[in-house]
Amino acid sequence: MKENYYLEPFIKKEDIQKKVKELGKMISEDYRGEELFLVGVLKGSWIFMADLVREIEVPLEVSFISVSSYVGETTKTSGVVRLLCDIDKPLSNKNVILVEDIVDTGLTLSYLKKLLEVRKPKSFKICALLDKPERRMADIKAEYVGFTIPDEFVVGYGLDYNGYFRNLPEISILRFK
Numbered sequence: 001m002k003e004n005y006y007l008e009p010f011i012k013k014e015d016i017q018k019k020v021k022e023l024g025k026m027i028s029e030d031y032r033g034e035e036l037f038l039v040g041v042l043k044g045s046w047i048f049m050a051d052l053v054r055e056i057e058v059p060l061e062v063s064f065i066s067v068s069s070y071v072g073e074t075t076k077t078s079g080v081v082r083l084l085c086d087i088d089k090p091l092s093n094k095n096v097i098l099v100e101d102i103v104d105t106g107l108t109l110s111y112l113k114k115l116l117e118v119r120k121p122k123s124f125k126i127c128a129l130l131d132k133p134e135r136r137m138a139d140i141k142a143e144y145v146g147f148t149i150p151d152e153f154v155v156g157y158g159l160d161y162n163g164y165f166r167n168l169p170e171i172s173i174l175r176f177k
């Protein structure tokens with residue numbers, strides 16, 4: 001990757017951990033006595049998903065779906081959501097929570113909501129670590145949100161730019177020089 005960028009610290013590792021615990025607690029209380037089927041949206045949600053499931057106390061299964069719309073060296077969506085790999089199990093009679101790293105324009109989640117709701121889950125909710133409401137193009141809302149953030153391109157904790165930075169334990173704003 002070219003070195004024409006710098007990272008501005010934004011959300012500390014400890015603050016992410018605290019928020020993930022809170023989300024896990026909220027979800028555990030809401031689904032007490034029930035079972036859950038969590039669907040992670042690859043690749044961005046994989047780290048968040050791994051931490052979140054360990055904070056949820058109700059019995060649960062995990063699956064993943066892979067889609068992509070931000071392709072290459074860009075901070076703008078292509079506007080076209082591509083399904084790369086589908087879930088491995090039916091969703092009928094499951095309490096589904098779709099787990100996302102970020103809701104930005106909302107095009108990815110709006111595509112996924114339409115795709116999955118026709119499979120007749122018992123219930124369907126969305127949990128997103130980050131929400132960037134200023135950029136919304138589709139009418140979509142997550143029921144569980146970690147942090148509401150301004151219109152900045154962020155990386156780390158699973159979020160990438162051109163495939164890089166997912167491994168950073170904190171979330172930073174990517175700025176170009």
Ligand SMILES: O=P(O)(O)OC[C@H]1O[C@H](OP(=O)(O)OP(=O)(O)O)[C@H](O)[C@@H]1O
Nearest residue numbers: 042043044068069070104105106107108
């Ligand atoms: O609300 P939107 O504007 O649609 O943006 C959010 C989506 O974009 C990113 O995925 P991306 O297409 O970059 O794939 P990735 O998860 O593999 O990085 C992110 O992980 C969300 O899934």
Ligand code: HPA
Nearest residue numbers: 104152153154155159160
């Ligand atoms: O701010 C972002 N960072 C990384 N990936 C993204 N996909 C949508 N918005 C973002």
Ligand SMILES: [Mg+2]
Nearest residue numbers: 044070159160
């Ligand atoms: Mg991405």
